[in-house]
Amino acid sequence: MRHQVKGKKLSRSTPHRKATLQALSVALIKEHRIKTTVAKAKELRTFIEPLITTAKVDNTHNRRKAFSSLQSKEAVTALFETVGPAAKDRPGGYTRVLKLGYRLGDSAEMAVIELVDFNDIKPETKSSKKKRTRRAGKSNKPTSASESSTTTTKSDDADTEETKSKKSAETAEVEAKEQSTSESSEDTSSEEKEDK
Template sequence: MRHLNKGRKLGRTPSHRKATLSALSVALIKEHRIVTTVPKAKELRTFVEPLITKAKEDTSHNRQQVFSKLEDKAVVSHLFDEVAQKAMDRPGGYTRVVKLGYRSGDNAQMAVIELVDYNDIQPADSKKKTSTRRAGKSKKTSSSADSDADVS
Protein backbone atom coordinates (compact mmCIF):
# COMPACT_ATOMS: atom_id res chain seq x y z
CA MET A 1 0.00 0.00 0.00
CA ARG A 2 1.14 3.50 -0.84
CA HIS A 3 0.07 5.25 2.34
CA LEU A 4 1.89 8.57 2.87
CA ASN A 5 4.04 8.06 -0.24
CA LYS A 6 4.00 11.35 -2.10
CA GLY A 7 4.94 11.80 -5.73
CA ARG A 8 4.81 9.66 -8.81
CA LYS A 9 7.49 7.27 -9.98
CA LEU A 10 6.70 7.82 -13.68
CA GLY A 11 8.23 4.43 -14.48
CA ARG A 12 11.77 5.76 -13.99
CA THR A 13 14.70 5.38 -11.64
CA PRO A 14 15.17 8.25 -9.17
CA SER A 15 18.03 9.79 -11.15
CA HIS A 16 16.11 9.54 -14.44
CA ARG A 17 13.01 11.01 -12.78
CA LYS A 18 15.05 13.93 -11.44
CA ALA A 19 16.56 14.58 -14.87
CA THR A 20 13.16 14.36 -16.55
CA LEU A 21 11.55 16.84 -14.16
CA SER A 22 14.53 19.18 -14.47
CA ALA A 23 14.34 19.11 -18.28
CA LEU A 24 10.57 19.63 -18.27
CA SER A 25 10.98 22.56 -15.83
CA VAL A 26 13.59 24.20 -18.04
CA ALA A 27 11.32 23.82 -21.07
CA LEU A 28 8.32 25.21 -19.17
CA ILE A 29 10.21 28.26 -17.93
CA LYS A 30 11.67 28.95 -21.39
CA GLU A 31 8.51 28.41 -23.44
CA HIS A 32 5.86 29.23 -20.77
CA ARG A 33 3.79 26.29 -22.09
CA ILE A 34 4.53 22.66 -22.93
CA VAL A 35 2.54 19.61 -24.01
CA THR A 36 3.20 16.42 -22.05
CA THR A 37 1.32 13.54 -20.46
CA VAL A 38 -1.05 14.20 -17.55
CA PRO A 39 1.02 12.40 -14.85
CA LYS A 40 4.18 14.25 -15.91
CA ALA A 41 2.30 17.56 -15.94
CA LYS A 42 0.89 17.00 -12.46
CA GLU A 43 4.27 15.97 -11.09
CA LEU A 44 5.96 18.90 -12.84
CA ARG A 45 3.51 21.25 -11.14
CA THR A 46 4.68 20.08 -7.69
CA PHE A 47 8.30 20.42 -8.82
CA VAL A 48 8.25 23.88 -10.41
CA GLU A 49 5.88 25.84 -8.16
CA PRO A 50 8.25 25.86 -5.14
CA LEU A 51 11.01 27.06 -7.49
CA ILE A 52 8.86 30.01 -8.58
CA THR A 53 8.08 30.78 -4.93
CA LYS A 54 11.81 30.81 -4.15
CA ALA A 55 12.43 33.05 -7.17
CA LYS A 56 10.09 35.69 -5.79
CA GLU A 57 12.76 36.55 -3.20
CA ASP A 58 15.98 37.20 -5.11
CA THR A 59 18.82 36.14 -2.83
CA SER A 60 22.02 34.35 -3.73
CA HIS A 61 20.99 31.39 -1.58
CA ASN A 62 17.67 31.04 -3.41
CA ARG A 63 19.47 31.27 -6.75
CA GLN A 64 21.83 28.47 -5.68
CA GLN A 65 18.92 26.29 -4.58
CA VAL A 66 17.01 26.84 -7.82
CA PHE A 67 20.17 26.29 -9.90
CA SER A 68 20.75 22.96 -8.15
CA LYS A 69 17.35 21.81 -9.50
CA LEU A 70 17.42 23.38 -12.98
CA GLU A 71 21.17 23.43 -13.83
CA ASP A 72 20.79 26.11 -16.52
CA LYS A 73 22.07 29.63 -15.81
CA ALA A 74 20.04 31.35 -18.52
CA VAL A 75 16.80 29.77 -17.33
CA VAL A 76 17.52 30.64 -13.69
CA SER A 77 18.11 34.27 -14.71
CA HIS A 78 14.89 34.29 -16.73
CA LEU A 79 13.00 32.76 -13.80
CA PHE A 80 14.25 35.31 -11.28
CA ASP A 81 14.05 38.35 -13.58
CA GLU A 82 10.82 37.86 -15.54
CA VAL A 83 8.69 34.97 -14.30
CA ALA A 84 9.01 35.83 -10.61
CA GLN A 85 8.16 39.49 -11.26
CA LYS A 86 4.92 38.51 -13.00
CA ALA A 87 4.07 36.07 -10.20
CA MET A 88 4.92 38.49 -7.39
CA ASP A 89 1.32 39.27 -6.42
CA ARG A 90 0.10 35.66 -6.79
CA PRO A 91 0.28 33.59 -3.56
CA GLY A 92 0.72 30.27 -5.36
CA GLY A 93 -0.91 28.39 -8.20
CA TYR A 94 1.50 29.63 -10.84
CA THR A 95 0.75 26.83 -13.31
CA ARG A 96 -2.35 25.51 -15.04
CA VAL A 97 -2.88 21.97 -16.37
CA VAL A 98 -5.40 21.63 -19.19
CA LYS A 99 -6.23 18.13 -20.41
CA LEU A 100 -6.18 17.77 -24.18
CA GLY A 101 -7.05 14.31 -25.36
CA TYR A 102 -5.37 11.02 -26.07
CA ARG A 103 -2.16 10.54 -28.05
CA SER A 104 -2.73 8.45 -31.15
CA GLY A 105 0.39 6.30 -30.79
CA ASP A 106 -0.12 4.81 -27.33
CA ASN A 107 -3.43 6.34 -26.20
CA ALA A 108 -1.73 8.26 -23.36
CA GLN A 109 -3.74 11.16 -21.99
CA MET A 110 -2.05 14.44 -22.94
CA ALA A 111 -2.17 17.82 -21.24
CA VAL A 112 -0.87 21.35 -21.62
CA ILE A 113 0.90 22.80 -18.61
CA GLU A 114 1.41 26.53 -18.76
CA LEU A 115 2.39 29.44 -16.57
CA VAL A 116 -0.81 31.25 -15.59
CA ASP A 117 0.52 34.81 -15.87
CA TYR A 118 1.73 34.31 -19.44
CA ASN A 119 -1.00 32.42 -21.29
CA ASP A 120 -4.75 32.27 -21.58
CA ILE A 121 -6.58 28.97 -21.80
CA GLN A 122 -6.37 27.78 -25.39
CA PRO A 123 -5.26 24.64 -27.17
CA ALA A 124 -1.57 24.34 -27.95
CA ASP A 125 -2.13 24.48 -31.71
CA SER A 126 -4.59 27.27 -32.34
CA LYS A 127 -4.36 27.22 -36.12
CA LYS A 128 -7.27 28.60 -38.06
CA LYS A 129 -9.06 25.89 -39.97
CA THR A 130 -9.36 26.66 -43.63
CA SER A 131 -11.67 24.87 -45.97
CA THR A 132 -9.98 23.54 -49.07
CA ARG A 133 -11.61 23.78 -52.45
CA ARG A 134 -11.17 21.14 -55.03
CA ALA A 135 -10.15 22.87 -58.21
CA GLY A 136 -9.65 19.71 -60.26
CA LYS A 137 -13.19 18.43 -59.91
CA SER A 138 -14.71 18.28 -63.38
CA LYS A 139 -18.38 18.60 -64.10
CA LYS A 140 -19.80 16.82 -67.09
CA THR A 141 -22.04 18.93 -69.22
CA SER A 142 -25.11 17.56 -70.88
CA SER A 143 -23.47 17.75 -74.31
CA SER A 144 -20.47 15.68 -73.19
CA ALA A 145 -22.79 13.18 -71.51
CA ASP A 146 -24.75 12.86 -74.77
CA SER A 147 -21.57 12.32 -76.78
CA ASP A 148 -20.44 9.59 -74.35
CA ALA A 149 -23.80 7.86 -74.75
CA ASP A 150 -23.53 7.98 -78.56
CA VAL A 151 -20.07 6.39 -78.52
CA SER A 152 -21.25 3.43 -76.45
Protein backbone atom coordinates (compact mmCIF):
# COMPACT_ATOMS: atom_id res chain seq x y z
CA MET A 1 0.00 0.00 0.00
CA ARG A 2 1.12 3.54 -0.79
CA HIS A 3 0.48 5.16 2.56
CA GLN A 4 1.43 8.85 2.51
CA VAL A 5 3.31 8.51 -0.77
CA LYS A 6 2.94 11.84 -2.57
CA GLY A 7 2.36 12.21 -6.27
CA LYS A 8 0.72 10.22 -9.02
CA LYS A 9 2.51 7.55 -11.01
CA LEU A 10 0.89 8.64 -14.31
CA SER A 11 1.11 5.02 -15.52
CA ARG A 12 4.87 5.39 -15.99
CA SER A 13 8.02 3.99 -14.52
CA THR A 14 10.13 6.34 -12.39
CA PRO A 15 12.61 7.37 -15.13
CA HIS A 16 9.80 7.79 -17.66
CA ARG A 17 7.79 9.91 -15.23
CA LYS A 18 10.82 12.06 -14.44
CA ALA A 19 11.52 12.61 -18.16
CA THR A 20 7.88 13.52 -18.77
CA LEU A 21 7.88 16.13 -16.02
CA GLN A 22 11.22 17.52 -17.25
CA ALA A 23 9.88 17.92 -20.79
CA LEU A 24 6.65 19.54 -19.59
CA SER A 25 8.60 21.91 -17.33
CA VAL A 26 10.92 23.01 -20.12
CA ALA A 27 7.93 23.61 -22.41
CA LEU A 28 6.11 25.59 -19.72
CA ILE A 29 9.14 27.79 -19.03
CA LYS A 30 9.66 28.54 -22.72
CA GLU A 31 6.02 28.97 -23.77
CA HIS A 32 4.46 30.15 -20.46
CA ARG A 33 1.31 28.15 -21.28
CA ILE A 34 0.86 24.53 -22.38
CA LYS A 35 -2.06 22.19 -22.95
CA THR A 36 -1.94 18.74 -21.35
CA THR A 37 -4.10 16.35 -19.34
CA VAL A 38 -5.38 17.36 -15.92
CA ALA A 39 -3.39 14.66 -14.12
CA LYS A 40 -0.11 15.72 -15.74
CA ALA A 41 -0.88 19.40 -15.10
CA LYS A 42 -1.48 18.78 -11.40
CA GLU A 43 1.73 16.76 -11.13
CA LEU A 44 3.66 19.40 -13.02
CA ARG A 45 2.69 21.99 -10.41
CA THR A 46 4.50 20.06 -7.67
CA PHE A 47 7.56 19.75 -9.92
CA ILE A 48 7.90 23.29 -11.27
CA GLU A 49 6.83 25.51 -8.37
CA PRO A 50 9.88 24.67 -6.19
CA LEU A 51 12.08 25.44 -9.20
CA ILE A 52 10.47 28.87 -9.60
CA THR A 53 11.01 29.51 -5.89
CA THR A 54 14.73 28.76 -6.25
CA ALA A 55 14.85 30.98 -9.37
CA LYS A 56 13.92 34.02 -7.26
CA VAL A 57 17.53 34.12 -5.96
CA ASP A 58 19.99 34.05 -8.85
CA ASN A 59 23.25 32.39 -7.82
CA THR A 60 25.39 29.53 -9.06
CA HIS A 61 24.12 27.01 -6.53
CA ASN A 62 20.47 27.63 -7.43
CA ARG A 63 21.24 27.46 -11.14
CA ARG A 64 22.94 24.08 -10.66
CA LYS A 65 19.97 22.79 -8.65
CA ALA A 66 17.60 23.87 -11.42
CA PHE A 67 19.80 22.32 -14.11
CA SER A 68 19.85 18.98 -12.26
CA SER A 69 16.04 18.94 -12.47
CA LEU A 70 15.54 20.36 -15.96
CA GLN A 71 18.65 19.20 -17.90
CA SER A 72 18.31 22.14 -20.32
CA LYS A 73 20.59 25.18 -20.36
CA GLU A 74 18.11 27.30 -22.33
CA ALA A 75 15.30 26.52 -19.90
CA VAL A 76 17.50 27.35 -16.88
CA THR A 77 18.52 30.64 -18.45
CA ALA A 78 14.89 31.54 -19.21
CA LEU A 79 13.86 30.47 -15.71
CA PHE A 80 16.38 32.72 -13.98
CA GLU A 81 16.19 35.68 -16.35
CA THR A 82 12.44 36.00 -16.98
CA VAL A 83 10.31 33.71 -14.80
CA GLY A 84 12.16 34.16 -11.49
CA PRO A 85 12.20 37.98 -11.50
CA ALA A 86 8.52 38.11 -12.55
CA ALA A 87 7.57 35.94 -9.55
CA LYS A 88 9.75 37.91 -7.11
CA ASP A 89 6.85 39.38 -5.10
CA ARG A 90 4.58 36.33 -5.27
CA PRO A 91 4.77 34.07 -2.18
CA GLY A 92 3.69 30.95 -4.08
CA GLY A 93 1.07 29.72 -6.52
CA TYR A 94 3.04 30.50 -9.65
CA THR A 95 0.91 28.32 -11.93
CA ARG A 96 -2.76 28.11 -12.84
CA VAL A 97 -4.62 25.03 -14.11
CA LEU A 98 -7.77 25.60 -16.19
CA LYS A 99 -9.87 22.66 -17.34
CA LEU A 100 -10.81 22.56 -21.02
CA GLY A 101 -13.07 19.55 -21.40
CA TYR A 102 -12.48 16.08 -22.77
CA ARG A 103 -10.24 14.96 -25.61
CA LEU A 104 -12.08 13.39 -28.54
CA GLY A 105 -9.78 10.41 -29.05
CA ASP A 106 -9.72 8.86 -25.58
CA SER A 107 -11.96 11.18 -23.51
CA ALA A 108 -9.03 12.24 -21.35
CA GLU A 109 -9.75 15.38 -19.35
CA MET A 110 -7.68 18.21 -20.80
CA ALA A 111 -6.36 21.35 -19.12
CA VAL A 112 -4.18 24.37 -19.72
CA ILE A 113 -1.40 25.03 -17.22
CA GLU A 114 0.10 28.49 -17.36
CA LEU A 115 2.40 30.77 -15.43
CA VAL A 116 0.26 33.29 -13.56
CA ASP A 117 2.63 36.24 -14.01
CA PHE A 118 2.68 35.93 -17.79
CA ASN A 119 -0.93 35.08 -18.64
CA ASP A 120 -3.67 37.26 -17.23
CA ILE A 121 -6.12 36.51 -20.05
CA LYS A 122 -8.11 33.34 -19.58
CA PRO A 123 -8.17 31.00 -22.58
CA GLU A 124 -11.41 30.29 -24.38
CA THR A 125 -12.96 27.14 -22.98
CA LYS A 126 -14.93 24.75 -25.10
CA SER A 127 -18.57 25.70 -25.43
CA SER A 128 -21.05 23.19 -24.09
CA LYS A 129 -23.21 23.45 -27.23
CA LYS A 130 -22.95 20.52 -29.58
CA LYS A 131 -22.33 21.15 -33.23
CA ARG A 132 -25.40 20.69 -35.37
CA THR A 133 -25.39 17.99 -37.99
CA ARG A 134 -27.30 18.15 -41.24
CA ARG A 135 -29.98 15.84 -39.93
CA ALA A 136 -30.77 18.01 -36.95
CA GLY A 137 -33.93 20.03 -37.37
CA LYS A 138 -33.86 23.77 -37.16
CA SER A 139 -35.16 25.31 -33.99
CA ASN A 140 -38.12 27.68 -33.95
CA LYS A 141 -36.28 30.21 -31.80
CA PRO A 142 -35.49 33.52 -33.48
CA THR A 143 -31.80 34.01 -33.91
CA SER A 144 -29.68 37.04 -34.42
CA ALA A 145 -29.44 36.10 -38.10
CA SER A 146 -33.20 36.53 -38.54
CA GLU A 147 -33.03 39.89 -36.77
CA SER A 148 -30.28 41.02 -39.09
CA SER A 149 -32.31 39.75 -42.06
CA THR A 150 -35.22 42.00 -41.06
CA THR A 151 -32.91 45.01 -41.06
CA THR A 152 -31.54 43.99 -44.42
CA THR A 153 -35.07 43.58 -45.84
CA LYS A 154 -35.82 47.19 -44.91
CA SER A 155 -32.80 48.35 -46.86
CA ASP A 156 -33.76 45.93 -49.65
CA ASP A 157 -37.21 47.55 -49.83
CA ALA A 158 -35.60 50.92 -50.47
CA ASP A 159 -33.42 49.30 -53.12
CA THR A 160 -36.42 47.63 -54.76
CA GLU A 161 -38.27 50.95 -55.06
CA GLU A 162 -35.30 52.41 -56.90
CA THR A 163 -35.07 49.38 -59.16
CA LYS A 164 -38.84 49.52 -59.81
CA SER A 165 -38.60 53.11 -60.93
CA LYS A 166 -35.68 52.21 -63.19
CA LYS A 167 -37.59 49.24 -64.61
CA SER A 168 -40.69 51.33 -65.24
CA ALA A 169 -38.58 53.86 -67.15
CA GLU A 170 -37.02 51.04 -69.14
CA THR A 171 -40.40 49.47 -69.91
CA ALA A 172 -41.75 52.85 -71.03
CA GLU A 173 -38.84 53.16 -73.44
CA VAL A 174 -39.38 49.62 -74.73
CA GLU A 175 -43.10 50.28 -75.25
CA ALA A 176 -42.34 53.51 -77.09
CA LYS A 177 -39.95 51.63 -79.36
CA GLU A 178 -42.55 48.93 -79.97
CA GLN A 179 -45.18 51.51 -80.83
CA SER A 180 -42.84 53.26 -83.23
CA THR A 181 -41.95 49.97 -84.89
CA SER A 182 -45.60 48.95 -85.09
CA GLU A 183 -46.48 52.33 -86.60
CA SER A 184 -43.70 52.00 -89.13
CA SER A 185 -44.83 48.47 -89.98
CA GLU A 186 -48.41 49.74 -90.40
CA ASP A 187 -47.14 52.52 -92.65
CA THR A 188 -45.24 50.03 -94.78
CA SER A 189 -48.28 47.73 -95.00
CA SER A 190 -50.57 50.63 -95.97
CA GLU A 191 -48.09 51.67 -98.66
CA GLU A 192 -48.07 48.13 -100.02
CA LYS A 193 -51.89 48.15 -100.17
CA GLU A 194 -51.87 51.43 -102.04
CA ASP A 195 -49.40 50.05 -104.55
CA LYS A 196 -51.67 47.14 -105.31
